Amino acid sequence: MNTEKVISDLQKVRENAPLVHNITNYVVMNSTANALLSMGASPVMAHAVEEVEEMASIASALVLNIGTLSEKWIEAMFKAGKKAKQKGVPVLLDPVGAGATTLRTDTAKKIIDDVRPDIIRGNASEILALLKADAKTKGVDSSASSDDAVEIAKELAAAKSCIVSISGKTDYITDGKSVVAVANGDPMMSKITGTGCTATALAAAFASVNKNYMEAAVGAMVVMGIAGEMARQNADAPGTFQVKFLDALYQINEEDIKGKIRIA
Amino acid sequence: MNTEKVISDLQKVRENAPLVHNITNYVVMNSTANALLSMGASPVMAHAVEEVEEMASIASALVLNIGTLSEKWIEAMFKAGKKAKQKGVPVLLDPVGAGATTLRTDTAKKIIDDVRPDIIRGNASEILALLKADAKTKGVDSSASSDDAVEIAKELAAAKSCIVSISGKTDYITDGKSVVAVANGDPMMSKITGTGCTATALAAAFASVNKNYMEAAVGAMVVMGIAGEMARQNADAPGTFQVKFLDALYQINEEDIKGKIRIA
C-alpha cells in the first residue's frame, strides 16, 4: 500500500464528487452527509423501496448501515444492494450493533450472504459477531479490541471474498490473505457518535474511485485517522472536536497525509 | 422589493416566534430546527398521519420536504398540506432530489397539483425536473445553474399560481411575471448538508408573517445569503462554517441587512 495512492484517490474524490447513496441510520445521517461533503463527495440518503433501485443505479457507491433497522428498511437494503451489485456499483456494509440483538446479527449475516458486499467495516465486537455465535456487543460500542478480531476478519474476508475493515485503536484491513494495519487516529473519535459510520461512508467514496477495494478501505481509514489527529490538535472536548473533524476532512492535503500516515 | 420589508419581517418572526410545522427529511431535521430557532421561529416536526392535520391547523406555516420519502410520509404530506390550505396556513414545498428518481419527481408534481403549495423552493435541477421530462438531478445536488432555470421557474409559477424560488450562485424568486435576483451567499454553503432545506424552512417563517409570499421568499433568501456571508468571515472550512451560520442567523440585524443586501 502506497501513500501516493491514498493521496491520488482523495484527489479523485474531490475532482469527481462521486454520488454516494446511503441507506443508513437516523442517528448519523446528518453527520455522514456532512463528512462526505467535507471530503468532496456528494451524499444522498434514500430508503423507500419504491426508489432505492433507481437511486443505487445512478450512484457511484452504496452504503448499507443497519444502525436503526426496521422491516421496510431491510427490504430496501436488499433491493438496493442487489441492484448495485448488478450494475457494478461497490456495496459497503456497516453492521452497526451486530451481536447486540438477533435482528442486527441476522440481518448483517443475510446481507453478507445474499448481497455480497465488497467491503464490510465494523468495530471488533461487530466483526466477531458475524462469525462467532457467542460474541456479544454492548449496544453499538465495541467491547473487544481490534487486535482480537484480526483472525476472524481474515476468515470472514476469505469466506465471503470481500474486504473486511475493523476499526479500533489500530485499524486492520484484510482481503483474507494480507492484512494492513492503520495506526492513525485519536481516542477522542470514540467520544462522538457515528465515527464508525463515517469511516464506512468515506470508504464508499474511495471505492467509487478505486476498484482495488483493499486500497480503498485502507485509504479511508488513513484519511479518517489523520483528520482525527488534525482535529485533536485544535480540540480538547467532543463538541469542538466534531466541528474540527469536519474542517480537517475538508482541509487534509498531500503534506498532511505524507507527514502523518502510519500504516504497516 | 424593499430592504425595510426584509428587516421588518425578520423582526416580526423574532417577536411572534411563529410555529413552523415541518414534514421534512431525516438528514436535516436537527439542522432545520436549529436554524428556525436561531432566527427566532418555533419549529415542530410531526409526520404521523394521525396527527399532522391537527398540528398543521395550529401552525403558522407548513413545510413539505421530500428528501427522504416513504409511503406513509407521502400520505401525511397530502393530509397536512390540504388541511393547511383549508385553514389559510401557507404551504411550502421543497422538491429535494426531484429528477433523481421517479418517486421524487412524481410526488413533487402530485403535491403541486393536489395541494397547491404557495412557495416552491429548490435548486435548478429540481425546478427543471418539475416541468421538463428529460431533466436529470445528481442525487440531491444540482447539476444545472440557477440561471438556466429562470424561464422554467417563471412558467411553473405562472401555471401553478405560486412563488418559485431557485437557489444557486444567484437565487431567483418569481411569481410568474416578475423575477427578483438575490446575489447574497457564499460557495461554502454548498459544502454543508441541508442548506437548501434550511432556506425553505426560513421562507416558511417569513411567509407566516407576510402574506405577500413573493416578499417572504425573497426575504428568506436574503437572510440566508447574508448569514452565509457573515459565517464565512469567521470560517475557512465546513465544520466551523455550520456553527457560525447558526450564530449568524441569531445575530443578523438591521445594519447587516442594509449593508450587505444584494437584490435586483
Add this chain to the structure above:
Amino acid sequence: MNTEKVISDLQKVRENAPLVHNITNYVVMNSTANALLSMGASPVMAHAVEEVEEMASIASALVLNIGTLSEKWIEAMFKAGKKAKQKGVPVLLDPVGAGATTLRTDTAKKIIDDVRPDIIRGNASEILALLKADAKTKGVDSSASSDDAVEIAKELAAAKSCIVSISGKTDYITDGKSVVAVANGDPMMSKITGTGCTATALAAAFASVNKNYMEAAVGAMVVMGIAGEMARQNADAPGTFQVKFLDALYQINEEDIKGKIRIA
C-alpha cells in the same frame, strides 16, 4: 439532596459507561447520542419491534421520547417499556409535545398508565397536558412557566408513584411529596433544539447508577444546568453554544458542581 451525591453519580456514569437505550425522536437522535457520550454514558438507538425487548433487556436505562411518533414506534415503546420494567431497568418518559396533538397527549398518558415510567421529564405545558384536559402546548415549546406546573407535577407524581421533573427557568423535581428546585441553567438553552430531550437522556444515565430516582432526576438537571452555564461563558449565539455545551458535559468536574450548584 446533597452535592456530593451529584458528583459521585456523575463519577459512576463515567466509570461504568452505562448503556442507555433510546427510543426517541428523529430530530434529536444525534445530539442526544453525543450528549450521552460526552457525559460518559454509552447510547444506543433502536426502535424495531423485533429488537426493542432484547435491547432494553441489556440496557441500564430506557428512554421513551414521543417527539416524532408513528404507529409502529408506539408499539415498540410499549414493548420495550414493559420488558424494561420486568427486568428492573429504569424507564424514563419524555412527553414531547403533549398537549399539542391528541395523538401525543393520549400516547403519553397511555405509556404512563400501562408502562409506569420511573421518571417523567417535560416542560410545563407538557406536564400540565398530562393531567389537565384543557392544557395547550404550542408545538413542542412550553407556553406555561414551570412555576405554574409544580402543583400538577406533585399530583401526577403522587398518582403514578413516579418522579416528575419539569424543566424551565427553574426546574422542579418531585416525588409527589417533596419538591427540589434547581435554578441552574441559561436562557440560551432554549435556543437550541433538543435541550429537554437531552435532559431526559442524562436523567436516564443517572438513574442507571442511582436507584433513588429523585436524586437521579435532580442530578441530571444540575449537570445540564451547570453545563449550560459553562457553555454560555464561551458562547454568545446558539451555534457556538451547542458545541460548547457538549464540551462542558465532557469537562464538568467536582469543582464546577460545587461552585455553581443552585438547588433548594
